[in-house]
Amino acid sequence: MPMQTVSTIRSRSRGAHGSDKPSRSRTRTTKRSSHQEHRTMSDLLGGGSTIPTAHNAAEGGATLARPGGSGLSHGVARNANELRNVTVDEQHVTPTASAAQVSAVFVQEINMPAMCQVVYAVDEHWTERDFKQFKFGGKLEFSDLALGGTAQGAALPVTYISGMTFEARPESGGTSLLTVVAFDKLHWLRFGAHTTPFVNQTDKQIFESVVSLVEGVTLSAVDMPDNAYPYVLQDNETDYDFLMRRCEEGNYECMVKTEKSIEKLIVRPSIQGKSPGELALVYRQDIEAISLDLRVPTVGSPVTSWGYDVTTGKMGEELKGYCDKDDYRNPMTGRTAGFQASQSFASTVPMTVRRPDLRDPGALNYAAQAARTLRQNVFLEGTATLRDINLQTTAGVNVALTGVNAFVDGWYYIVKSTHERDRQGDRTVLGLRRSGI
8 A cells, every 4th residue: 555654753762871772783693584475464555564574583683782670561571581492393402402592583473474483503513313303394382481371362372394594604613503494374374276166155164164274273263244255266376365365355364373282273353453451561661662654545545345246237336335434433543543644635545445256235335344444554553672572462462552752652553573582682573553643
């Protein structure tokens, strides 16, 4: 979605004497993985994104130094070194590999497979057994990685090894790097292109049919609409691409979660704007740096959705849905929502959605609402770097930000979370967005 940049907000917490803290310089220790085909929400809508991609999240970049010790208010992992406690197929990695861990990164993002990337320094002490333990399809987990083991939603999903990168350079003094990359079971839907018709089925039934092909995963469909579609075709595309197309059309979000050792694919309409409850982050206390981009949407309101009824021949203007306003207002919308800001440039920024799979006016109205909401939800996007690893701030939850200023403070939706540790520290970087200001 083309966007007009209005303002960019950059903020870093300051030291005791009011000066900016120096940036941490980190050596790049990993190679960009080609295994993650990344699409952010802004990419889907035709625009850029301020959020870093999942497959290069472990490459480093500008992060800020953190003073020793800090009073963090909510949900901080008590021991980030637990990221060293890696198991493969429920067996701890060998002592040689464990001692040689350079960094570990775990990335979760809405509608993307969760990714784990662990980097090891390889030297002459490594044996064949040390390498063979990282076999393809091996179940890679961080043992006991939870907030005291009781925080709801804090457990990271199970991932499966799908690739490795080996780097060796003479100037490194004989030390080489082995990068192990693993994804959760949403990634399994990327294997193979299929053509499958779905007749008179709801989105829940379609998801159930596709997910049933992945062993060991159950579907948890929450608050999904019960509209049955006359005909939907998966046309020579991967199961993942097909389901992501359904998610974009319905403004759904999906992610894999592990609950009591059961891997579940959660599918639901977007919960952006719901109350964050007690989950809050305070600038300078929890948040080390924040960067936000506010961009006025140039298309998306009103939305007209055109359907087609094969039995009567009705189509276009004869069978359509329409949406030109928010279905409800919430604190995340603020005083000015995205499409209100657009009125400074044009009274309306209309678009049309063609849905030949729909012939019910109610379903067409839902499709128009979903298309409009999808585009307004990215009005304000950015990142926040936390002072420590916080596993409760994960993709798919709303959070309250305070302590920055009256313009920025408020509710945000976490669309991406990157938990990382290396020999220079540990941190969580959040991808945030909201629909108003």
